[in-house]
Every structure is written in structure tokens, then in C-alpha cells.
Amino acid sequence: MVVQLTASLLDGLLLGAIYGMAAMGLNLIWGVMSVINLSHGAMMTLGMFGAYALFTYAGINPYLALPLIAIGGCLFGFGMYWIAVHRVINAPHLASLLSTFAVNMVIIGAGTTLFTASPRNIDYSIGSLHIGPIILQGTRLVAAGIAVLMAAALFVFLNRTFLGKKIRAVANNRAAAELMGIPSTKVLAISFGIGTMLASVAGFLISTIFPFTIYSGGSYEPKSFVICVLGGLGNPMGALIGGLILGALEGAIPAFLPVGWVPVLEFALFVAILVVRPTGLFGSK
């Protein structure tokens, strides 16, 4: 029993690192421009299908495809900002909710037509790690590792590079940043692109572990929301930790309740945090 629980917890933590990285993308966009990207799940799905397409039709090793997915996700987000977000960035928040939601519908609609709803799988295995009686899959370990690396890279980027500082300035006070010569619109577009990049890479990582359908990204999206709220806005690192917590919970809960209850509990957690502690664990907003 204890072995089973520990194994589930570890698996959950590994998965949680990926969730956390995905949520970081959402958190970044939310924190920098107060836009909740409701196409976040769709971006993850694009990452999954991108990896699948490159692996199945071009024979590219999924891990080598990672930079391509990342760049693709970033460019998509950059473009999406100009099409769907730029015009409504100063409108009431609900306008950007609806516009990003609309993009979500477009992606899923197009995706369903192109790929149908049948499940896909990337059949790629790199063995597993044995720790005593516990078996950890290689793909999960690598995925978690990449997720943590990307989280660290984001941290360094935001705090040590010039562009990162510009992003933080715009997040803090857009008007003031503009007055100091920072091209805030371009910065916002880039931030959006980085956010979608993280989402698509997260999707890609998940595709190396689980089979997926066109709707899979959508099922991870609520988790990202819960993590953002749990970790708190304004601090991407909080998202990583929030992700680990959620992953651990997801690993532990099925030992006690049927797995179908997980969405209900996640929803309850979401509402509870917003009511009791709206700034989350590490938030600054």
C-alpha cells in the first residue's frame, strides 16, 4: 500500500512538474497583461499534434523536435496576440476572455476536422528507472527534467536578461514603461508568444507520456487555472510549485476516491482558494 502510494506520488510529482511549466505560460500572460488565455489548452494540443506529426511523418525524434515545437508555439502566440488580443487589450477583461476563447474554438474546430477525434500516440520509449520496488518511466523523468529546466530558464530570462526586465517593467506598469522608451506593445506580443510556447512545449512533453486526442489539451486547461490561482499571480515560480502540489494530489487521490472525482475536487479547490486566499500562495497581485 505504502509502496503503491509512494509510486503514485512520485509519478504525480513528475507530471506535476509538467503541469507547472504549462501553468507558467498561462501565469506569465495573465501576470503581464491581465489576459486569461482561454486557448491555453488548445496550444497544448497543438504541441501534442506537432510532435506527433514530426515523429510520424518526418521521423524526427521527439526530443529533437522540441526546439521546433517551441519556436512554432512562440510564433503562433506572437501572431495570435496581434489578431485576437491587441484590439481588446484595453477593453474590459471579458472581451479578451471571449476573443481568446474564440481562437480556442477555431483551433479545436479546425483540428477536429483535420485530425478527427481519434486518439493518437507517440510510440517512443526510453526505458525506465528502478528505485527498489518503484518503477519510474524514462519518458516521465525526462519530461519532468525538461520542465524544470525550462522553468529555471524562464526565471533566469525574466530576471537576468534585458528583454526579461522589459517584460517585468511592462507587467508592473505599462504606461510608465512606455514613457521610459520600452515598446510595450511589442513586449506584450513577445510575452504572449513565450506563454504559448510554454504551453505547447508542455503539450509536447505530455504527448511523450500519454496518448492524446484533439480534446486532451482542453482537459489540462482547468488544471492550469487551478495552479495559477494556487501558486498566485505575478510569480511564475509559484506556478511550478503549484503544479507540483496539484500533481501530488492527483497522484494521491485515486488511492482513496474513484478517479472520476478528480475534476470535482479540482473545481472545489479552485473556488476555495479564490474565496479564502485570492492572492494564492506566492502571488504578488
Place this chain on the structure above:
Amino acid sequence: MDFWKRPGSWSVLILILCAGSAVFAFKSDNLREIAFTILLYVTLASSLNIFLGFTGYINFGHIVFFGLGGYTGFYLMSVHGWSIYTASLAGGFIASALATLIGSAILRLRGAYFALATIGINEAARAFVNNFSPFGGSTGLSLNFSVYHQYGGPSKALWTTYGLMLIAAFAVVLISLVIRHSRFGLGLFAIREDEDAALTMGVNAPLYKTLAYVISAFFPAVVGTLFFFKNGNIEPGDAFRLHMSIEVLVMVMLGGQGTVLGPVLGAAAYERLRGLLLTSSALKNLHLLFAGVLLLLIVLFVPEGLVGSLRKRFAKLRKVLE
């Protein structure tokens, strides 16, 4: 109630009544089915509008009441033998009670957070029903065919259901008009424009939001029961389709949120367009794509919707287009 004096109010009600009743005259099953579906969406859109359009809170999970009400009514009919009349009303009241409960938790959230919570509700409800054995779990419930004999046979039952749907659509539009011109409605609009200013002026925002939410939950539940009665069975996947919620949202925004005619026209127009798309097998899956592009264009360029922008540009039309 000065809404009686406005031609705009009369015209919407007469439109629905006449167009809806005309279907009886034609005695065509096909026409009845088309009209049934249109009236279904008119009711869903108008009921969503009572909450979303009047208070300005975005609700992505409106369909949850369609599902929960549908299940309740269906359960009462198939397991306890209630008639469609009482079951649908019971479904409505249970949904409103649930809305009170759900609302007490999530209505304290503002703006975007509320919207996110409503996305979660649908998922949570589906997961719950999937595990709830009295509702048949993941396989759902079905109606014994003999039930239709209570109404004079399946054909008569279908016509009766259509008639009830017409009544429901008429009722929700009537209630929308009454609210829109009432003191309650004024309070809701104040909340929509600026909730904190409204509170300062004395509007009991928590109560009013809850009332609007509860009222908006009643009608989807009633028509949910009607729909699944016609269907003969109900499953979690059918009852809580997020797509439906989204499309109803697009209908409201297309027609003009906050107006009464808007959701009616938006629902009718969108539903007809969707029907046309669905008949062509090549374009079948594209209706979500189409809805997405439509929503994007509306949000970017015509956020007030068709009726809303007409009212804005032509002040004289305001009396006529409610």
C-alpha cells in the same frame, strides 16, 4: 409596468407566438422538428441573457442547468412515472435550487475568475453524474417506450412536447421583458456597468446577482427535460456538452447581449446556419470553427451584437428593438 406600452416588447412576443403557432397549422413533422430546435436555442439563449446580458457576468457553463434539469426531469419520469408537465417544472425548480447553492460559492468571484469557475462547473457536474448511480452513471437512463402512450401515442407526444417548448420560449422572453423594464432590471444594469458604484448606491448586488442566476437556471432545466423526453434517453456526454454552452454564448453575443430581441434573433439565425452546415458532411465539424470565427469577429468589431449596434446607431429604433 411600462413595458406594455413599448412596441418593441409586443413585437417580440407576437413574433414568437405567431411563428410558433403557425407550425401547428402546417402539420409537418419536419417543420416541427426545425421549429423545436430553434425554440430550444431561443430559450437557452434568452435565459443565458437574463444573467449574462443583464449583469455582465460571463457564464461559460450555462448548459449545466440544461443537463442537471434534464436529468432530474428524466429521472422523475422514467423511474417515478411523473408526467412531462410536472417533471419539467420540477426539473426547473431543482435547477434553480442548485443554482442558489452554486451561486453562493461562485458569485462572490468577480469578472474573469467567475468565468473560469463556470468552466469548471460543467466539468465537475459531468464527472459527478458519471459517478452517480441513481442517474445511471456513465450509461445514463432511458425511457420505456410505453411512456408515450400516456400522451396518446408517440406522434401526439411529440406535438405536445413542441407545444410545451413554445410555451417555455414565450415565457422566458416575457420574463426577460418584464425584468428589463423593472426596478430589478435597473439594478442589474447598474451592476453590469459598475458593480462597486451600484453597491454604493444601495443596490444589493449579492442578492440581485443570485436572483438573476437562479432565474436563468430555471428555463434550461425545463427545456432539458422536454428535449431528453423526446430523445428517449439521456447520457452524461449528451447532457453536459460544453459545445452547446459555447454556441448559446455566441448566439447571445451575435444577437446582442442585454437586449431581448437579440438572443431570439441570434439563436434563430445561428441555428439555421448551423443546420445548413450540418447537412453538408464535408463541413460538419467546421461548425465549431465557424462559431469561433464568428465570435472573434463579434468581439473585435461588433461587441454589442446585431440588435445592440442597431440600437446604438439609430436612436429612433430603440423603442422598436427591445
Place this chain on the structure above:
Amino acid sequence: MILHVEQVTKNFGGLLALADVSFDLPEGWIMGLIGPNGAGKTTLFNILNGVYPPSLGRVIFRGEDITGRSPYLVARSGMARTYQVVRPLSELTVRENAMVGACFGREQHSKSSAKQAADNALAVVGLDDRAEQLAGTLNLSQKKRLEMARAVAARPHLLLLDEVLAGLNPSEVSRMLEIIRCIRDQGITILIIEHVMQAVMNVSEKIIVLESGAVIAEGTPDQVVSNPKVIEAYLGDPEQARLLMA
């Protein structure tokens, strides 16, 4: 005393916004609340009308303890308030804006009688010719007057005005002062936060000066203006100020 504020203190995390603020406001008076930026004036208003409760202290309105009561209940007991940054209900007409105040404020009008009350209030502030206009299309001065009309439409006992004169030119200022006096003459007590010194000194019977969350002076306009603590608060150094004003 229509308003009795007793030792109100407000702490935001580590920031002490208000410290032991106490004062009385007699019925029918116009009282000015002044002080440098950040002194806590708007915070005090927020506590009075219930936006948030004080950390310590009480607010007694017309003999009733309303400390921490929700804003909509405070409005119903007869306290109305305007905001420093105007908040018009943009998509509603001017008349509808005022009707909201009439329907949900102290007098709890039905929609039909609210129309009359709203029109009366609009007449007082001079917006009756714009009753059918959408509130979002007004200019700043008109929006400020609409803000007041909304508050007055409910015929409150006490009206809190938060910097209604900011951003107005001199002729608009004197017009607004006339409106304020007219409102007081209708029996409404007024507590006004203002930075336009001449104006507030002109119209108030009593002045309270706040600095860094504490009351540093209280009295008639003349008393307050010559109080060295007040001069120091605004200008820094009384000696310097005397030199500057000489």
C-alpha cells in the same frame, strides 16, 4: 450629531492608513476634510460607507452603529457618496443613472416615482436637459454633476463628496459650489474632501485636517488656516512658509 466617528483606525498589512480618528459632524452643516495626498481621506470615506471595515473604532450614524456595514445597507440608511474618479453607468442614460440612486437609496422608490425624484435631482445639478443622453458621452464636469445627482436623488441624510472639484475650471468650480450649497439648503448634511483650498474654505462651516492618518487640526476655516501644524503639513516648514508667504 448626524455622524460620530470614534477612534477609527485602519491597518493595511503593515501600513497604518488611519490612526485614532475621531470627530463629530452636526446635522445640516457642511464640513470640509482636507490634508496632503496620502493622508487617508478617501480611506476614511471608504470606512464610513462600508467599502471595508475599520481595524478599530466605530462609526455612529444618526445614533446607529453602522461600523462595517455593507455599502448597500449604508446607502439605505441614508448615507450617499461620490467617487474621486467618476464612475458613471456609461451605457445607461443620465436619467437612468439618477433613477438607480433614487430606487436603491434611502427612499427606495419604485421605478415610476423614481423618475420624478431623478428629474428633481437632475434639475438641482443642471443636467435635466441631458436626461436622455448616454452617461458615457458626458464631459468631465457633467459626469461629476451626474455623480452628485445620483447621490442626491435618494435624498440622503448625509452626502460624502470626494474631490468633486478636481479637474474643473474656475467657473465650473463656482457652479459646483452653488449646487453644493443648494443641496445643503434642502436639508442634506455634507462632508467634503477637497484640495481646492479657496473653495472648501469658502463653503465649509468646519474643517478637519488629516495628515498621515491622524487628525492634526479641527476648527473653523479661519482657525485652521492660521494653524502652524496645518501650514507645516502642507508646506513642510512653518518658517519657510512664512517667508514664502511674506
